[in-house]
Amino acid sequence: MLIMYLQGIRDLFPLNSSILLLPDYVISSFLGLFMGRLSDKYSSREMTSLGIIFLGIATLIYLILQENSSLYLVSARSLVSGIGTSMFFPANNSAVMANAPSASYGSISGLLRTLQNVGFTG
Numbered sequence: 001m002l003i004m005y006l007q008g009i010r011d012l013f014p015l016n017s018s019i020l021l022l023p024d025y026v027i028s029s030f031l032g033l034f035m036g037r038l039s040d041k042y043s044s045r046e047m048t049s050l051g052i053i054f055l056g057i058a059t060l061i062y063l064i065l066q067e068n069s070s071l072y073l074v075s076a077r078s079l080v081s082g083i084g085t086s087m088f089f090p091a092n093n094s095a096v097m098a099n100a101p102s103a104s105y106g107s108i109s110g111l112l113r114t115l116q117n118v119g120f121t122g
Contacts, residue, residue, distance in 0.1 A: 001062070002021065002062070002074070002077075003017055003018075003021070005065060006020060006021075006074065009067055010067075010071075020071060020074050020075055020078060021074075021078050022078070023075060023078040023079045023082055024078040024079070024081045024082040024085065025082065026082065027079060027082030027083060027086060028081075028082040028083075028085040028086040028089075029086075030086075031082070031083065031086035031087075032085075032086040032089065032090055034086075035047060035051075035086045035087050035090050035091065036090035036091075036094065039087075039090055039091035039094050039095075040094060044091040044092070044094050044095035044098070045091075045095070047087050047088070047090075047091035048087070048088050048091045048092050048095065050087050051083075051084045051085070051086070051087030051088025051089070051091065051092075052084070052088060053084070054080055054081070054083050054084025054087060054088075055081060055084035055085065055088060056084075057080050057084070058077050058078075058080045058081035058084060061073060061076065061077035061080065062077065065077075089116075093112065096108065096112050097109065097112075
């Protein structure tokens with residue numbers, strides 16, 4: 001939806017739209033490594049909860065976007081979303097796999113990934 005906003009309503013070129021969304025992917029890629037270790041060291045519950053809070057804040061930023069909103073607000077949303085994603089997914093995956101029977105790791109992992117992909121398409 002955000003890419004449609006940037007290219008449709010804001011009339012940005014695809015490259016410029018992608019650059020505004022880049023912080024989300026870069027931050028989640030780099031911080032995900034550290035957040036995965038933190039979720040192993042501390043509770044996965046706290047990490048997933050904190051990640052959901054950050055993702056909720058990113059969603060609230062969506063709600064205030066208007067035709068003339070600053071593009072810095074889009075970058076801020078991307079930054080907050082990247083932090084939330086890096087906290088949520090490693091901790092969530094760790095919690096799911098920690099509670100799965102060892103004989104079912106393959107099928108549980110496949111099901112987890114399938115459900116994540118379905119969630120992203122919705």
